[in-house]
Amino acid sequence: MVKDGDYVAVFNSVHRVMEAERLLKDKKLKILVIPAPRALAADCGLALRYSEDLREEVEALLTAAELLPRHLYRKQGDTFVEIGAKA
Amino acid sequence: MKSLDVRGMACPMPVVSVKRALESAEGGVRVLLDDGAPRENVTRFATGRGYTVTEEAVEGGFALAITGGEQQPAEPAAAKEGPVVMLVGADRLGEGPEELGRLLMKNYIITLLDLDKLPDRIFFVNSGVLLTVEGSEVLEALEALGNRGVEVLSCGVCLDYFKKREQLAAGAVTNMFTIAESMMKAGNVVRL
Numbered sequence: 667m668v669k670d671g672d673y674v675a676v677f678n679s680v681h682r683v684m685e686a687e688r689l690l691k692d693k694k695l696k697i698l699v700i701p702a703p704r705a706l707a708a709d710c711g712l713a714l715r716y717s718e719d720l721r722e723e724v725e726a727l728l729t730a731a732e733l734l735p736r737h738l739y740r741k742q743g744d745t746f747v748e749i750g751a752k753a
Numbered sequence: 754m755k756s757l758d759v760r761g762m763a764c765p766m767p768v769v770s771v772k773r774a775l776e777s778a779e780g781g782v783r784v785l786l787d788d789g790a791p792r793e794n795v796t797r798f799a800t801g802r803g804y805t806v807t808e809e810a811v812e813g814g815f816a817l818a819i820t821g822g823e824q825q826p827a828e829p830a831a832a833k834e835g836p837v838v839m840l841v842g843a844d845r846l847g848e849g850p851e852e853l854g855r856l857l858m859k860n861y862i863i864t865l866l867d868l869d870k871l872p873d874r875i876f877f878v879n880s881g882v883l884l885t886v887e888g889s890e891v892l893e894a895l896e897a898l899g900n901r902g903v904e905v906l907s908c909g910v911c912l913d914y915f916k917k918r919e920q921l922a923a924g925a926v927t928n929m930f931t932i933a934e935s936m937m938k939a940g941n942v943v944r945l
Contacts, residue, residue, distance in 0.1 A: 667863055667894060684852065698890055701860045704867060712860070 667700050668715055668741045673749075675714045675728075675735035676702045683712040686733045693727060695720055706739060706746055757784040759791065760814050765899025767791040768798045771819065772902045775804070781820035788815055794900045795819075801901075835940030836873035840932075841881035846945060858884070861945065862891045862898075871903050872943060876932050877924075878908040881945075886912070887920040895923035908932065 668674055677683040683699060690697045697720065702713040714735070716724050728734050739746040755778035759767040767786050774782045781804075786792055792808075792815050799806050805821040845854025846861055862884070865871060875898070877885050884891050885907045895905050905924025912918040912926065936942050 667866060667897075680853075680856075684856065698893075699856060699859065701864050712856075 667698075668703060669717075670741055670743060671718055672741050673716050673718070673721055673724075674700075674703065674706065674739045674741065674746060675716075675724075676706055676737045676739070677712055677714070678736040680712060682733055683714065686714060686728055686731075686735075689727060689731055689733065690714070690724060693723075695724060695727075697724060703746065706737070754778070754780050754818070754820075755782045757782055759784060759786045759795075761787070762791070764790055764794065765896060765905075768794050768900055768902050769904055771795050771798065772904075775799075775819065781818060784817050784819065785811065785814055786817065790900075792817070798900070798902050835938055836935070837870075837941045837943065838935055838939040839872040839875040839943045839945065840936070841875060841877045841884065841945045842879050843945075844880040844883040858945070859890055863894045865903075866894055866897055866901075871898065871901060873902070874904040874906060874935060875924075876906050876908065876927065876935070878911055878932070880911075880915075882907045882911040882915060882917060885921060885923040886915075886917045887922045889922065892923050899924065906931070 677686065687697065687699050695716070697714050697716045700713055700715050702711045706713070714724075738749040740749055755774055757770060757774050759770050762770065771782060771784055774784070784795065786795060795817060796806050796808070799817075799819045803821065804819045807818045807820075809816050843854075844858060845851060846857035847854055883889060885895065885905060899905055906927040907921060907924060909918070909926045909928055912921060918926070
């Protein structure tokens, strides 16, 4: 479900991920809520998946709405590389 | 050896056809298929189930000879023989807030992709068919399941009720006879 180069934003709360989904879908952005990949999943286990071309817009909207994920990863080959811990 | 021609078929039909043929054929199956995704998916499916695949290039595609037996992984003694059938009776999982139920159903279907053992067939009935039509967020997951040999089947009456028959975007249409018969012959029925 996560292709090479895709971004996976893992949230720490189901409410936040649903709010983020609503916000981004209202803007017609092609994001998908997925179970956080097992290699990354901790507690709530939900994540947003989006592609490189949407990154800027998605993250700007999430920042403005104070809905930044707990962790952000990028899929590279078989592994997930953390892009930098967010708030 | 049974022969099969799946050239020109769209994914996941090549895998589904080969799976059906292997279930009913003794001595393996010889299948003609297109290069690219069908060739890769059928090869992955068959080798994943312990078959030996020999391929040769032929005019207009590839011919794969799929032989050998399916190596069954060790099953718990209590598991009954027969296919595993999953019945998805709604577009949401469990009782509670609709929004949460939809999220959980979507998660469940995507999570199936991480499992080694998959259902042989998934029937979508009632509002479950909303998961197999255009606009559903699990179409990508259903296609991936199809490529691993899972048959995705939607209830025709249900599609008609929701006026979505033309929008079916994953798997095929089925009827209640097939659903009922398949459930009665199943080794295990998983109802969502």
